[in-house]
Amino acid sequence: MKAAAPTLVSFAVTRECNLKCKHCYSQSVDSPHPRELNTAEAKRLIGQIAEAGAHLIILDGGEPLMRPDIFDLVRHSQSVGLTTVMGTNGTLITAEVAAKLVEAGIQALAISLDGADEETHDAFRGVEGVWEQTLRGIENVRQAGIPFQIAPTLRHGRWEQWGAIADKAKEWGATAVEVFDYVPVGRGEEYPEFEMTVEERRAFVREYIARQRAEDEMVYRCVALPQFWVEVEKTVPEDEVLTKFVRSCCAAGTRYCCVLYEGTVYPCMVLQEKAGDVREQSFVDIWQKSEVFQILRDRDRLEGKCGRCDYRYICGGARCRVYAKTGSLTAEDDACWFSEEELKR
Amino acid sequence: MKNMPWDEDLWQRLKDAISPMPPFVRQRALRTLIEAGETFARERGSEVVQEEDLIKAAKTKTPALTRQRMLDALAEMGIGVEAAEETK
Numbered sequence: 248m249k250a251a252a253p254t255l256v257s258f259a260v261t262r263e264c265n266l267k268c269k270h271c272y273s274q275s276v277d278s279p280h281p282r283e284l285n286t287a288e289a290k291r292l293i294g295q296i297a298e299a300g301a302h303l304i305i306l307d308g309g310e311p312l313m314r315p316d317i318f319d320l321v322r323h324s325q326s327v328g329l330t331t332v333m334g335t336n337g338t339l340i341t342a343e344v345a346a347k348l349v350e351a352g353i354q355a356l357a358i359s360l361d362g363a364d365e366e367t368h369d370a371f372r373g374v375e376g377v378w379e380q381t382l383r384g385i386e387n388v389r390q391a392g393i394p395f396q397i398a399p400t401l402r403h404g405r406w407e408q409w410g411a412i413a414d415k416a417k418e419w420g421a422t423a424v425e426v427f428d429y430v431p432v433g434r435g436e437e438y439p440e441f442e443m444t445v446e447e448r449r450a451f452v453r454e455y456i457a458r459q460r461a462e463d464e465m466v467y468r469c470v471a472l473p474q475f476w477v478e479v480e481k482t483v484p485e486d487e488v489l490t491k492f493v494r495s496c497c498a499a500g501t502r503y504c505c506v507l508y509e510g511t512v513y514p515c516m517v518l519q520e521k522a523g524d525v526r527e528q529s530f531v532d533i534w535q536k537s538e539v540f541q542i543l544r545d546r547d548r549l550e551g552k553c554g555r556c557d558y559r560y561i562c563g564g565a566r567c568r569v570y571a572k573t574g575s576l577t578a579e580d581d582a583c584w585f586s587e588e589e590l591k592r
Numbered sequence: 593m594k595n596m597p598w599d600e601d602l603w604q605r606l607k608d609a610i611s612p613m614p615p616f617v618r619q620r621a622l623r624t625l626i627e628a629g630e631t632f633a634r635e636r637g638s639e640v641v642q643e644e645d646l647i648k649a650a651k652t653k654t655p656a657l658t659r660q661r662m663l664d665a666l667a668e669m670g671i672g673v674e675a676a677e678e679t680k
Binding site: 251252254300302466476485486488489490491492493494495498501502560561592 | 604607618661665
């Protein structure tokens with residue numbers, strides 16, 4: 248069977264970043280990777296992503312605004328018909344940068360915010376004063392009329408701040424809050440203590456569901472925590488599920504993949520098993536033929552509890568976390584909190 | 593939303609297929625598929641909407657720009673895999 252087109256692809260345009268985040272999956276530093284795709288290569292890749300049938304591209308990094316040709320890449324992405332959004336830390340978005348983004352055709356921004364206060368955010372982002380800079384960036388984005396979402400990372404002991412972050416996001420006019428569950432990959436491998444416990448995850452999911460049910464405008468999504476959908480289906484009336492909730496994961500290799508600044512293709516930014524290299528093979532070929540993607544698309548290959556689960560085609564377990572722990576793409580997700588009985592549909 | 597019975601398994605798979613869509617897109621898509629699927633079921637004298645009705649609805653009533661994506665989403669959940677392949 249021919250692969251379905253990806254819904255979205257993220258392209259980490261550069262490794263260079265002005266921050267030193269503890270959880271950085273792409274191990275970003277203060278200089279570009281020596282083999283970073285040049286402008287022509289990056290444009291060729293963007294064209295191939297469109298050719299593969301993708302609808303949306305996320306330009307991220309590193310910090311994408313560190314890349315000198317970023318506005319050119321946004322324009323190119325627009326010209327090949329991709330809905331173009333950017334994942335940024337927001338600190339470099341002056342009024343002038345916001346205006347340039349609008350002129351280049353950016354359609355939305357995702358701005359990272361990892362705490363509800365200065366102390367928490369700055370400590371996690373590794374640089375003092377980032378909170379203030381990020382807030383200024385958000386204000387400039389708002390003034391420029393660019394739709395934006397706020398993207399916090401949940402971590403052990405601090406996850407409860409997400410509610411306060413979501414309140415602020417709403418106050419600032421964000422359209423969505425996309426919550427990432429911390430996965431210890433990349434630089435995050437050095438900080439396994441930030442990973443939430445199963446109990447914390449479950450408590451978060453319950454809070455998340457309650458919040459979304461009470462919300463008519465803001466959309467919440469969560470990444471790297473696919474069990475949330477099982478909880479949604481089990482606890483939310485069908486009409487509310489259909490009108491309010493979004494199943495945002497796990498799409499690794501099925502509806503989504505990620506390309507790094509030097510051309511490596513991964514199923515997901517936090518599932519770092521190489522599926523190909525766009526310098527050696529076209530993105531279209533990698534998307535359609537990569538063995539890694541074939542394995543991830545066939546949920547009947549899942550093992551243990553995940554393999555026996557009736558929700559395997561809509562949840563499938565957090566493949567990223569399983570892979571980080573075991574090196575297997577198909578092993579069971581031992582962080583699943585449901586009993587086998589509960590996983591019968 | 594539904595005005596007549598749907599095959600239970602088909603309805604579940606349809607919900608799974610559209611669950612990743614943004615809510616406003618999903619509501620529009622669902623309304624279109626339900627209305628057309630039920631019309632096609634009635635036209636062939638069935639009291640229950642079956643897979644063939646949904647596939648016909650997706651192939652004929654989904655806007656051209658998003659048709660393949662809809663068929664792929666349904667195929668991912670095991671609905672009308674052949675239909676998704678034919679159009680590629």
